[in-house]
Amino acid sequence: MRFAIEIGSVRAGGLVLMADWVRHAERLGAAMAFSAEAWWSDAATPLAYLADKTERIRLATGIMQVTARTPAMAAMTALTLHDLAGGRFVLGLGASGPQVVEGLHGVRFRAPLTRLKETVEVCRMIFAGEKVDYQGRVFQLPLPDSEGKALRIAHEPAEVPIYLATLGPNALRFTGAAADGWLGTSFSPDHPEAHLDFIRDGAGRAGRSLADLDLCVSVRVEIGDDVEAMVQRRKPGVAFNLGGMGSATTNFYNDAYRRAGYEEDAKAVQALWLAGRREEAAARVPDAMVTAFQALGTADMVRERLRRYRAAGVTTLKLGLDSAPLGPARFELLEQIADLMKDIE
Known part of the structure; x- marks a missing residue:
């Protein structure tokens, strides 16, 4: 079981510390660093900043909101980050929720799963180097009865992993069927069936298994x-x-x-x-x-909880370390967790 970190919101005066944080995680063996977006910084720009300041760690959006940009723009952004990071970029997508989508972006929160599916399909077309000729329920490319024409993005085909942040049963089934990874939240290793049964079902219907996905689950960790x-x-x-x-x-x-x-x-x-x-x-x-x-708890208690995540089938833990401010305390906490992760392997 691997571990990943969260970058957090970006502030002008904190760029050096943010880069130090990600490089520290890279030295400790973190698999990925995730950049989020909701109502603070966007998810993509911080990763562009970090691309030439890191060497091995994968840089991921966690998540890029599919209602905040068109599928083609999501794919072009992903390809740019793929190039800047030397192939280390992971495209994490999600539907977000009605309060952000309708309140901030002015887009109706209608058919969110259909929008997510179609975004994935268009992104995959672009990553494969195909012309964008797509007729879906939400997106019609090019628009019918318009002057638009089917275009091909000027980029060679590229392998860009797509992870999906999903919670509802049907969305979890789609994740199992189509995604390279799952970004799980509200997950308990004591009740993994609440999510994984649906992912397993979707994967099985598509001729896949859970082993075909990176099950990347968020967990808040605090030691004391x-x-x-x-x-x-x-x-x-x-x-x-x-x-x-x-x-x-x-x-x-x-x-x-x-x-x-x-x-x-x-x-x-x-x-x-x-x-x-x-x-x-x-x-x-x-x-x-x-x-x-x-x-939460003592080092021994946390170690046992991490073992439960691994036993539940989780392959990557996305660590939420908000108990310690970004700086020496959080750096030390990550070191402790990295040591605990070695103990359970």
Whole structure:
């Protein structure tokens, strides 16, 4: 089982530290560094900055929002980063959610899975060097009854891995059928079936298996003795995922917790959050909804949790190390985790 890191949001005064962080992870053997986008920096530009400052670590978007750019622009950006990074780029795609999509980008959150599928298909056409002649439900290229013509991107065919961040059952099935990797969130190694059963089903229908995908799962890691304090600090974040990462009717994170057996708790926390009772929502999160989905505690406790992720079939752990500010403390925490990872191999 490999490990990956998150880059975090980019600020002008923090570029040198960001590069140091990624190079430090590279020295420790990290497989990938992920750049995200939501309502801060975009996912692609930081990777361009890091491309000539690193040598081996793969640089990945985690994720690039498919509603924020056309499929052709996503593919051209991916090819540019592929070239800048010497073939080390990984294209992570996701649908995001209605609050960001409709609130920030002004795009209706309609048929998100269809948009994701068609984006993947168009990207693969471009990566293969084909002309972009595609007629889908969301995208018609070239537009019918227009002056457009089918074009081929001026780039030789390239192998660009595509990872998908998916949570809903049908989206997970599509991931199993079509993706090179899965970017998993709201995942518990105690309840892997809540996600992996659907990925396995989709893979099987496409003549594949789970072994054909890199199962890359996010996990928050914190090492220390005061486990109770760690759990309490993380409850507001869980409450935000359950209530704030979506709308009252569309929240893929909440749905994932429900499938893992926390339906009553997930509904209750969401209701409190949506009613504006944020502190009560955090207090309503049971300890198990923190400890079962994260790796917290002493070094021995964290080591055992990491073993559970490996036993569940996870092949890459995307480490969330927000318990330590970016700097010496986070560098040291990553060193500790890298040592623990060696222990479980």
